[in-house]
Amino acid sequence: MAKKLITVHVNGKAQEKAVEPRTLLIHFLREDLNLTGAHIGCETSHCGACTVDIDGQSVKSCTHLAVQCDGAEVLTVEGLASKGVLHAVQEGFYKEHGLQCGFCTPGMLMRAYRFLQENPNPSEEEIRHGMAGNLCRCTGYQNIVKAVQYAAKKLQEPVTA
Numbered sequence: 709m710a711k712k713l714i715t716v717h718v719n720g721k722a723q724e725k726a727v728e729p730r731t732l733l734i735h736f737l738r739e740d741l742n743l744t745g746a747h748i749g750c751e752t753s754h755c756g757a758c759t760v761d762i763d764g765q766s767v768k769s770c771t772h773l774a775v776q777c778d779g780a781e782v783l784t785v786e787g788l789a790s791k792g793v794l795h796a797v798q799e800g801f802y803k804e805h806g807l808q809c810g811f812c813t814p815g816m817l818m819r820a821y822r823f824l825q826e827n828p829n830p831s832e833e834e835i836r837h838g839m840a841g842n843l844c845r846c847t848g849y850q851n852i853v854k855a856v857q858y859a860a861k862k863l864q865e866p867v868t869a
């Protein structure tokens with residue numbers, strides 16, 4: 709199949725690549741751009757380990773074609789920290805021990821990043837529901853809820869110079 713030239717803005721940088729139309733976004737990110745934070749945990753769109761942010765929405769990148777992202781803004785876990793300072797969601801997972809093996813973590817972080825913009829002050833139930841598209845086999849989710857609560861609180865703090 710002929711390749712198609714696409715430009716995808718990933719973590720603020722334009723990436724121009726020729727891809728086959730059938731290339732899944734997760735493979736484009738991992739294999740063409742070497743952004744290997746997003747993981748593959750299933751073939752049935754359940755686990756959410758591949759979750760990235762596309763044009764302001766959480767998307768499972770295993771169920772999206774790279775060619776569909778021509779011109780789109782994509783954010784991956786590698787783009788969350790700014791000038792070496794962790795984003796509040798990363799700090800939350802770190803402080804509250806929201807990860808063990810770390811395989812689900814990039815997807816969890818990207819989902820939490822978007823979820824807290826959708827719902828800046830969520831209840832525990834809303835967090836569990838809002839993160840329900842992301843499976844974790846290690847943590848039992850309890851500390852992930854705490855991590856999201858930590859990040860929500862941190863994001864509400866007034867910014868100090």
Ligand code: FES
Nearest residue numbers: 749753755756770
């Ligand atoms: S790899 Fe499991 S939902 Fe994408």
Ligand code: FES
Nearest residue numbers: 808809844845846
């Ligand atoms: S930390 Fe291992 S799968 Fe979530």
